[in-house]
Amino acid sequence: MSAAASPEGASRAEDAGAGAPAVPGILPPRVRIAPSPTGDPHVGTAYIGLFNYVFARKHGGQFILRIEDTDQERSTTSSEAAILEALRWLGLTWDEGPDVGGPRGPYRQSERLELYRAHVARLLESGHAYRCFCTRERLDAVRQAQLAAKSSHLGYDGHCRRTVSAADSAARAAAGEAHTVRLKIPEGGETSFFDHLRRETISFAHETIDDQVLLKSDGFPTYHLANVVDDHLMGITHVIRGEEWITSTPKHVLLYQAFGWEAPCFFHLGLLRNLDRSKLSKRKNPVSIFHYRDLGYLPATLLNFMATLGFSLGDDRERFTVDEMIAHFDWSRVHAGGPVFDPAKLDAWSAADLRALSIDALHAEVMARVLAPERLKALLVHAQPRVDRLDDVIPYISFAFGGALDYAPIKDKLRLKGRSRDATVAVLEDYAQAIEKDPEARTFEAAALEAFSRGFCERSGWKAKELFTLLRLAVTARTAAPPLFDTMAICGKDRCRLRLRGLVEFLRAEPEW
């Protein structure tokens, strides 16, 4: 097999002097982001995307969007569409991807299954991988035993690797027995790779690496296999991703070696954090890109803010454009620590950026986004039967705008008969959590929300009337509003999520009743 594919005219950027090259790897670079379409488009994807995009633009390379939809359980086409929409909104345009195509497609992993199977066959043949016939039950039992024994290494015990002969393995597979294919990690020694952001070699002893499943029993590849095969076939020269991947990089390196391919250069960026320093999560912080879009941040503000989370121009300027970031970009200017995503600072910058707009530009933004005709009409449908004068329309529909609400004026209404404060808080949290897990309700369409909510009532023991009243108060801070589910749909998932959490916080600060 040939070495890593190099784009035409590619050259290796080496520093003539001593030490590491100023720009490692093959130039111009081909980089990618590979989001999994399993939920709302995440700011973490945008964050990693920004650095990939900037690096590609800096050196005249290509920025590729690849959809990693190998999880049949969780991947949805609507999520994929949302990712594309969100990245487009931010202006992180890709050169190759599932929508625009490109020379190394297809760019959706579910359309590349044959490729993965063929490559797995190669590994099986070369002895770098083996079939595993262990059942879920056995795997669970092994894990439980390891946990109980407080074993320092958790992971597969290598049962099929040791006990199933090559002939047996092939025969059982031919007979149609369900199995996975695992990577055969070498027994002694270690595997290391150079992290070009940290400018350091990171090593892992083979004993600490699990025999990773490469091909699931449903015939779909896992991330590790698909990622390596695709990065190679797509000519990816630099893998710029989050540091949650550091521990699996040795598996990837071993795969490159098994295939006889040259591995790309790795850069692992720090993970975005909540205020409490845990990994950014929607429980504690808005993480959907749509949240930032729908609550009215300018893409340039968000991009600039994310850029400063790890990158700096090198002087005191921190307000800069993506083009300025490209002009000044250098890996030595990128910090490896995981930064806290502080919404207060984003808000301050957003305020400053809005003030810097001309009135005409501000007007255009408001008309296009806040008062977009479709959105306004959807609200007018509900305002029409309820207002007496045109001038009352705006105050009436005001619940659909803005972020957090003040619940102090309706404090007394929140005391539902027979429901304690804690029970009220609990039901709000349960509801918010359950809605994320429901594939229908997640779409936030009125009918789906209603069906879900009625079902939720049955499960939780709350009457529809009392729960719906509570939700109306949470979402609008009013006792009178359009039908609840229309209201929620129009306000949108992110605004509702924000307000539900806002009410929980408000109630927690109240004395028990």
Added chain:
RNA sequence: GGCCCCAUGGUCUAGCGGUUAGGACGUUGGCCUCUCACGCCGAAAUCCCGGGUUCAAGUCCCGGUGGGGUCACCA
């Protein structure tokens, strides 16, 4: 718990052996002003700890501590 990563005010960062440790958000005092906001001026607040290297350490090395990640037929 094993392994791995990270470490400058509360937060994001500048610093790349010698600085009164700079900027921004936040907090706070004041000015401006019909209110608020903006704007302007000021203040408090940081090099995690311990060794080592060096004439000299926030800066280099080691250890500790703390935080984070990861240990799935999820990515």
